[in-house]
Amino acid sequence: MRDAYLIGAGQSPYGAFPDESYRSLFRTAYEAAVESVPNGLESDDVxxxxxxTxxxxxxxxxxxxxAVTEHVGLDGxxxxxxxNACAASGFAVRQAIQAVKSGMADVVLAGGFEVMTDMSSDATKYWLGVSGETEWERLSGTTFSGVYAQMxxxxxxxxxxxxxxxxxxAVKNHANGAKNPHAQLGFECSLxxxxxxxxxxxxxNLYHCCPTSDGAACALIVSEDVVDDYTDEPIRVAGVGAGSDTVGLFQRDSYTGVPASQQAAEAAYEMAEIEPGAVDFAEVHDCFAIAELLAYEDLGFCEKGDAGAFVESGATRLEGELPVNTSGGLKSKGHPIGATGAGQVVEAxxxxxxxxxxxxxxxxxRGLTHNVGGSGGAAxxxxxEKETEVNA
Amino acid sequence: MRDAYLIGAGQSPYGAFPDESYRSLFRTAYEAAVESVPNGLESDDVxxxxxxTxxxxxxxxxxxxxAVTEHVGLDGxxxxxxxNACAASGFAVRQAIQAVKSGMADVVLAGGFEVMTDMSSDATKYWLGVSGETEWERLSGTTFSGVYAQMxxxxxxxxxxxxxxxxxxAVKNHANGAKNPHAQLGFECSLxxxxxxxxxxxxxNLYHCCPTSDGAACALIVSEDVVDDYTDEPIRVAGVGAGSDTVGLFQRDSYTGVPASQQAAEAAYEMAEIEPGAVDFAEVHDCFAIAELLAYEDLGFCEKGDAGAFVESGATRLEGELPVNTSGGLKSKGHPIGATGAGQVVEAxxxxxxxxxxxxxxxxxRGLTHNVGGSGGAAxxxxxEKETEVNA
Incomplete structure (x- = not known):
């Protein structure tokens, strides 16, 4: 298995952009990703x-x-x-890693986008509902926020x-997002x-829910065989894990955790050969405030049931022992569905x-990203991991 | 790079099934695929x-x-x-191969499904239009058959x-489909x-167009490390290739070929270390009759411009030198969009x-499968290749 490396990543601003299209937002993200590669990268290399999405x-x-890759000149x-719903581009990044490890590609682009703010709120509710279970949740009247409210x-x-x-x-993530020029809701909020x-x-309530967003994000993953061409400070993909579960929340035994997240984390930690939670920071999927608390537990940052106390302790603030969502997270940075997973990798x-x-x-x-599809049908x-002389 | 093997594949019948759901059709396909594995396979192995789709x-x-894997008991x-539009499950098979070659998985399910016959014909036209270019083709009134008519x-x-x-x-593919119990239009037609x-x-005309279909198909891909557990007559994935292009036909220099198909074929032949067209049979993407003729040329079965004469010669009939679409193809077997690529692998x-x-x-x-998305935005x-004592 060849090692895969992250050599660059970039994103568009997240927000409401009536003058942009999904293609123009993707172009902004792609160009930012290319721009971020320390020693440069040509489109021909991809x-x-x-x-x-x-x-x-x-x-x-x-x-x-x-349709978007042709727009940035990658039509061949x-x-x-x-x-995988809200985990679409988290899985795109995973596929890029598999492509590199398979030996079938050396330089792979993983990106995502969504344009959501040009619809009526009813239409948005309808479309977002597709990330939940259709037959017995959405068509029975359960909204997506309703599903997380049950959790x-x-x-x-x-x-x-x-x-x-x-x-x-919300207070923590807004404090971080206020320091991120790409954040949609880049302002602080008080308790x-x-x-x-x-x-x-x-x-x-409203502050426990992420906004509706337009945006795009891209990451560039390369093989160990070519990484030295692009950077002198390689960032290795130390671990990757995925999990799946029933799409409907109502089909699960418990509502107090996300088994797909636990499964994904376990696999990623095993591949990275680290203890659960042994990371310096994390971007987790906080589509709703409860989702961030569940993530603390599912990813092993704290014991089961302790997530409320953990956030209260300040441990996950920017200056805490394990900063979470330094970008502002989905709550403050925004959540253009298909862009979110790749956008987390941008922050990493x-x-x-x-x-x-x-x-x-x-x-x-060492940083971790955690992207969830629906209410946990996929994660x-x-x-x-930054390679240093010690761990290279 | 580890070798990947095809150990089993199965499909539902293709047709109009008002009493079935996308889940039940997928289950039928999954069970048929598992059933086809010579030495048996347990769901736990996946x-x-x-x-x-x-x-x-x-x-x-x-x-x-x-949503479909949970239904067949694979929820973990x-x-x-x-x-990738009509190439959705052809690409699913390719991802299964990458997953195996990456070393991240040993036994991978690749499948696809679509339910299309429960919509009005206007709704179907709308939805199928999404496989064409949206902004300057579909919303300008170009139908999907209109795009292929231009070609x-x-x-x-x-x-x-x-x-x-x-x-x-059409005559050839219906003759083949009449011998396939899973075919939607399993009857012969005269010239x-x-x-x-x-x-x-x-x-x-109507006989130059494939039908609207419900159906599902599944294939099982495994690594060289475990293939012997499942079969004594291994079928190796000798080659795999993919191509992309502009989504809109109007953006291309020529309408008489599909560059993405040429690109995909070239890559697959190179990996398989064979001359173009050096296969014993092929399943090609005949969503419209012209698409099969273009495939003959794009895949190197005949010279550029000779496809009409090639089909006329009988070379691609069941008893010809290079039988094409022995299953009946999309024309007679049917074209449940997301199932089609995996369904071609079922025939192989x-x-x-x-x-x-x-x-x-x-x-x-040695057999080839060729699956096209849209009018050639992806292929x-x-x-x-069956391993024999000679080529193993």
């Missing part, structure tokens, strides 16, 4: 591409992958669209997790703001390459 | 799955992969949905290809029938394992 709205629903490059209620009931703890996720927001799906790249600006951590060497975890 | 209609649009198995007109103009030659594709059918998009498996019934070729050792080619 052997293959994987693109993640849910295809929200009436845009190019078939062949959206080739084999391109495959990958979709929040279950966790509060089982472990005494509080609304204030949910709000602390009082977060606590007093209108209810969306009880117990979740920035932190590990020391280009994270005002939110830069002090010399981190993917990556561990990236 | 490490990973890739599922192709275009998602036609209002069904599970997000996470359709996990990482599953990724792959989509047919161009080929007729450049090379003197005739309507009768197009009709001969006169084919010539006198009503026009769909001039010069293409049947022919190479001697289980093709009335349409069995005499001891073929994928596989070469499968």
């Amino acid at each position: 052997d293959e591409a994987f693109v993640g 849910l295809g929200v709205g009436g845009r190019q629903l078939g062949l959206p992958g080739p 490059v084999p391109c495959t669209r990958v979709e 929040a209620s279950a966790h509060m009931d089982a472990y005494g997790t509080t609304r204030e703890q949910l709000s602390r996720v 009082e703001d977060a606590q007093s927001a209108p209810v969306v799906a009880d117990p979740l 790249f920035k932190q590990l390459s020391g280009t994270a600006g005002d939110r830069q951590l002090e010399n981190p060497t 993917v975890v990556h561990v990236f | 490490d990973e799955a890739f599922v192709g 275009l998602g036609v209609g209002g069904r599970q649009l997000g996470l359709p992969g996990p 198995v990482p599953c990724t949905r792959v989509e 047919a007109s161009a080929h007729m103009d450049a090379y003197g290809t005739t309507r009768e030659q197009l009709s001969r594709v 006169e029938d084919a010539q006198s059918a009503p026009v769909v998009a001039d010069p293409l 498996f049947k022919q190479l394992s001697g289980t093709a019934g009335d349409r069995q070729l005499e001891n073929p050792t 994928v080619v596989h070469v499968f």
Whole structure:
């Protein structure tokens, strides 16, 4: 098995961009990714591409992958669209890693995009519902926030997790997003703001939910055979893991954890040969505040049931022992569905390459990304590791 | 690079099945694939799955992969949905091969499905249009048959290809499909029938177009490390290649060939270390009769411009020198979009394992499958080879 490396990553801003198209946003992300490669990269170098999108709205629903790669001049490059709902481009990154490890490609682009803000809120609700289970959830009237509200209620009931703890996720992520020029909601919010927001799906209020976003993100993965051409400070894909589960939440035994996340994390830690949670920072899938708390437990950052206390302790703040969502996360940075997984890898790249600006951590060497599809029908975890003289 | 092997494949019947769901059709295909493995296979053996679907209609649009794998009891198995329009499951098979070659999985399921016949014809036209280019083709009123009609007109103009030659594709494929119990249009048609059918998009008539179909298909790909557990007559994946191009036909320099097919074939032949066209049989993407003729040329079965004469010569009939679409092809067997690529692999498996019934070729050792997305925005080619004492 050849080693795979992350040599560059970039994204468009996330937000509402009525003057942009899915193609123009992808171009911005692709150019930023190419720009970020330390020793430069030519488009001709790219052997293959994987693109993640849910295809929200009436845009190019078939062949959206080739539709964006042709737009950036990669029309002769084999391109495959990958979709696992909100984990679409997290899985695109995983496919890029498999392509490199397979020996079938040396330089692979993994990206994703979504345009969501040009639809009515009813249409958005309809389309987002497709990330939940269709037959017995969406068509029966359950919204996507409703699904996560059930998980929040279950966790509060089982472990005494509080609304204030949910709000602390929002406060932390907004504090980080305020330092990220690409964030959609790049402003700070107080605990009082977060606590007093209108209810969306009880117990979740507006500050416990991520926004609807447009955006794109790209990452560049290469093989060990060519990595030295592109960088003198290689970032290795130390671990990668994926998990799947029933699409419908109602089919699972418990609502207080995401088995697909646990499965993905276990596989990634095993490949990386590290203990659960042995990372310097993480980008986790906080589509709703409860999702970040569940991630703490599913990824082994704290004990089962302790996530509320863990966020309250400040451990996951920028200056904490295990900073989580330094980018602002889905909550503040935004959640253009198909872009999100690759966008998490952008943050990992920035932190590990020391280009994270005002939110830069002090010399981190190992970061994790965690991307969930739907309410946990699929999940993917990556561990990236800066190679130093010690661990190379 | 580890070698990958095809150890089993199966499909549901293709047709119109108002009493079936996408899940039940997938189950039928999965069970047939498992059943076909010579030495047997347990569901627990499956490490990973890739599922192709275009998602036609209002069904599970997000996470359709996990939605079908959970239904066959594979809910703990990482599953990724792959989509490149009509080449969705051809690319799913390719991802299964990459997964095996990467060393990250030993036993991988690749499948696909579509349910298309429960929509109005207007809705079908809308949804199928998503396989073409959206902004300047579909929304400007170009139908998908209209796109292929332009290719047919161009080929007729450049090379003197005739309507009768197009009709001969239909006659041949129906003759084969009449021997396939899974075929949707499993009846023979005469040249006169084919010539006198009503026009769909001039010069293409009804017999030059494949039907709208429901169905599912699955293939099982394993690594060289475990192949002996499953079969004593291994079928090796000798070659795999993929190509991409602009999604819109109007953006291409020429309408008389499909560059993505040429690119995919070249890569597959190079990996297989064979001359172009050096195969005993092929399943090619005949969504329209012209598409089969273009495939003859793009895959190197005949010289550029000679495809009309090639079909007329009988070379590609069941008893010809290079039988094409022994299954009946998309024309007679049917074209449930997401199932088609994996369904072609089902036919390759049947022919190479001697289980093709009335349409069995005499001891073929090497077969090719060719699956196209849209009008050629993506294409994928596989070469499968029966290992004998000579070539093992």
